[in-house]
Amino acid sequence: MKLVYTNPNHVLVENAKNLVEAIGISTRIKNEYLSAGIGELSGIDTWPELWVLNDDDCDKAKQQVKPLMTVDPGPEWFCDECEESNAAAFHSCWSCQTDKPK
């Protein structure tokens, strides 16, 4: 297993997972539930983490989540069509490819 992506914003980690799994890579999220209730004291150790099960997939997975790392996350937005939450970096819905509402 290799760590691909981590972020305090759980939505972004979920989005990263969906992006990576969309190209057929198996992933696991660690620390998914730890941050609840810990509040302001939580350090990076409690951030949700996206791991790939197969080390060989790590490079491909990192390419896939690059948009999430290079752009200021900003607020997430919700798809008009399917109501999924999307990271601000996405210009279209990860789930149904509908364009981000203006």
Ligand SMILES: [Zn+2]
């Ligand atoms: Zn959608």
